[in-house]
Amino acid sequence: xxxxxxxxxxxxxxxxxxxxxxxxxxxxxxxxxxxxxxxxxxxxxxxxxxxxxxxxxxxxxxxxxxxxxxxxxxxxxxxxxxxxxxxxxxxxxxxxxxxxxxxxxxxxxxxxxxxxxxxxxxxxxxxxxxxxxxxxxxxxxxxxxxxxxxxxxxxxxxxxxxxxxxxxxxxxxxxxxxxxxxxx
Numbered sequence: 001x002x003x004x005x006x007x008x009x010x011x012x013x014x015x016x017x018x019x020x021x022x023x024x025x026x027x028x029x030x031x032x033x034x035x036x037x038x039x040x041x042x043x044x045x046x047x048x049x050x051x052x053x054x055x056x057x058x059x060x061x062x063x064x065x066x067x068x069x070x071x072x073x074x075x076x077x078x079x080x081x082x083x084x085x086x087x088x089x090x091x092x093x094x095x096x097x098x099x100x101x102x103x104x105x106x107x108x109x110x111x112x113x114x115x116x117x118x119x120x121x122x123x124x125x126x127x128x129x130x131x132x133x134x135x136x137x138x139x140x141x142x143x144x145x146x147x148x149x150x151x152x153x154x155x156x157x158x159x160x161x162x163x164x165x166x167x168x169x170x171x172x173x174x175x176x177x178x179x180x181x182x183x184x
Contacts, residue, residue, distance in 0.1 A: 129155045129173055134153045142176060155176070156176045
C-alpha cells in the first residue's frame with residue numbers, strides 16, 4: 001500500500017476511536033508539524049545543494065585564476081624585452097654590407113636569434129602580418145596607402161611588429177594598410 005492510501009485509514013481509525021467524524025485536533029497538528037518538517041528539510045537540502053555548487057564554482061574559478069597567473073606572469077618582462085628586440089633588429093638593418101662590419105653583423109644577428117628563441121620558449125609570439133588582411137584586434141593602422149599590388153585592407157608595411165604572450169596580445173603590430181588606387 002502507498003503512503004497516500006494508508007493516511008485516510010489511519011485518520012479514520014483515530015477518529016473512530018475518538019468518536020469524531022473529522023480528524024482529531026492532535027492528528028491535524030501532527031500532520032501540520034510533519035509537513036512543516038518536510039518543507040524545512042527540503043529547503044535545507046536545496047541550500048546544501050546550492051552551497052556545494054557555489055563551492056565547486058569557487059574552486060574552479062580559483063584554479064583558473066592560478067592558471068592565468070602562471071600563464072601570464074611574464075607579461076611585464078615580455079613587454080620590457082620587446083624594445084630590446086626592436087633595437088637589435090634596427091641595429092642589424094643599419095649595419096649594411098660593409099665588409100669590416102661582418103663580425104658585428106654576425107654577432108648582432110646571433111644575439112637577435114637567441115633572444116627570439118628565448119621569447120618563443122616562453123610563449124611570446126611575433127606578429128608580422130605583411131600581406132595579410134588587416135585585423136584590428138592584432139594590428140594598429142598608422143596610415144593607409146594606395147597600392148595596385150596588394151588587396152585593399154591588407155597590410156602593406158609593418159612599421160613595428162606586434163607580439164602575443166600565450167595568445168594574449170601584449171603589443172599590436174603598427175602597420176600601413178593598403179587601399180585601392182584612386183580611379184583616374
